[in-house]
Amino acid sequence: MRTAVVIGTGLIGTSVALVLAGRGVTVHLRDHDPDRARTAAALGAGTDEVPGETVDLAVVAVPPAHVAATLAEAMRGGTARGYLDVASVKGGPRRELEALGLDLTSYLGTHPMSGKERSGPLAATADLFEGRPWVLTPGPDTDTEVLNLALELVSMCRGVPVVMDADAHDRAVALISHTPQLISSMVAARLENADETAVRLCGQGIRDVTRIAASDPGMWVDILTANPGPVADVLAGVAADLDETVGALRALQSADEDKRLGGAGAVEAVLRRGNAGRARVPGKHGAAPAAYETVAVLVSDRPGELARIFADAGRAGINVEDVRIEHATAQQSGLVQLIVEPQAAPVLASALREQGWSIRT
Known part of the structure; x- marks a missing residue:
């Protein structure tokens, strides 16, 4: 070319x-x-x-x-x-x-x-x-x-x-891309008129779920207009799960013990189905997902802190598989979560403590 x-x-x-x-x-x-x-x-x-x-x-x-x-x-x-x-x-x-x-x-x-x-x-x-x-x-x-x-x-x-195949692709992206975008936006929309006190409590979980809600609405209208059927099919399944889960949560408020037990079982079932689905998401390099452990390190918001952590992990001979950062609310600090293989976690935690880092469990 x-x-x-x-x-x-x-x-x-x-x-x-x-x-x-x-x-x-x-x-x-x-x-x-x-x-x-x-x-x-x-x-x-x-x-x-x-x-x-x-x-x-x-x-x-x-x-x-x-x-x-x-x-x-x-x-x-x-x-x-x-x-x-x-x-x-x-x-x-x-x-x-x-x-x-x-x-x-x-x-x-x-x-x-x-x-x-x-x-x-x-x-x-x-x-x-x-x-x-x-x-x-x-x-x-x-x-x-x-x-x-x-x-x-x-x-x-x-x-x-x-x-x-072109149509198989469209069904696939409806499931793994287009529907998640809509659900992320729907969750984020709950925050628009939420009480400021509640919003100030936002942690990493809500940040993860709503990250893609920052995407351009005009672009997504174009995409969803071109693939409405497969997306609607996936959302219909999600809606059925939502209806069932709402009913289960209402049952947990019941004075009837059998209804409460049934509600708890239904909530647990959808959570376990979520575990099973999440386990199918490919891990590093597209391989099957591996079980990792997290070493959380408290860091200040100063230049060079992340570089120092990775340098200290490297000197300890530890390969960091992934990293997440959770920022502290109204503080100049945060937690750096280092994702490593299970056998490496205690070694990394010990090495970082020796270098003066504050480790959180």
């Missing part, structure tokens, strides 16, 4: 362009907002000049509702030898393209499973896709050359290619 056009210079499009430009590909940037294309170009993602000839690959990075029209325009104009899109919904855009009567041998729908709460070219980074699944949904008529171009792009971005 020597030349490319990236159409849509938001977070994903600009991140793709940064990778390609960094690998020596001549990248031409297009956007319905010329200022965004110029911003991406200023970041080193390519040039906003129109290509003088057909390029090797066109990457369409626009919202799902606009994918088909954007691709159709590019195809009819002979923009590239191969075309792919990076939208988060795959079945609908392909059916729209088929309805337009276009030759889809040069097209491949893809979806890099990566993103941020922030959007726009200024949020883009060349490492956005590293180690992340990148779904490819070739059709029966997809040309091998286009598939190879897509695989080359994924390799440049250091993503992990995953081949799926």
Whole structure:
């Protein structure tokens, strides 16, 4: 691949362009907002000049509702030898393209499973896709050359290619991405008019659950509009669980001991089902989830504290598998939770105590 056009210079499009430009590909940037294309170009993602000839690959990075029209325009104009899109919904855009009567041998729908709460070219980074699944949904008529171009792009971005059927992809992302976004937003919405005293008690649990609620609503309306059926199906199941759990909690208020016992059992059942589902989420490097232990360290909010902790852990010969930070309310301190293998936890705790760190259990 020597030349490319990236159409849509938001977070994903600009991140793709940064990778390609960094690998020596001549990248031409297009956007319905010329200022965004110029911003991406200023970041080193390519040039906003129109290509003088057909390029090797066109990457369409626009919202799902606009994918088909954007691709159709590019195809009819002979923009590239191969075309792919990076939208988060795959079945609908392909059916729209088929309805337009276009030759889809040069097209491949893809979806890099990566993103941020922030959007726009200024949020883009060349490492956005590293180690992340990148779904490819070739059709029966997809040309091998286009598939190879897509695989080359994924390799440049250091993503992990995953081949799926387009509709199976849409059902999957409804479960693991689109529904969680809505539920996160619904939980966060409970905080909007909550008493200030309650909000000041927020800890890491509510921060974890509501993190993605900070995402751009306009972007998510576009995504959900393109995949409403599968998302509604998942939410219907969640709604059934909610109704059952509400009933169980009401039963716990009953004066009837049998009702209270039944309510407790139902609450425990949904919590245990949650345990079982959470255990299926892939762990480090995509392997089966491992059992880890946490060493919590009290740190002050001063420059260099995290670096010192990791340096001390390294000197103790401990590999930190993951890290979380829980900030203390109204204090210049917080807890750094170091996630390690069980046998390493006591060794790490002892080593850090020797270095003067305050360990919390």
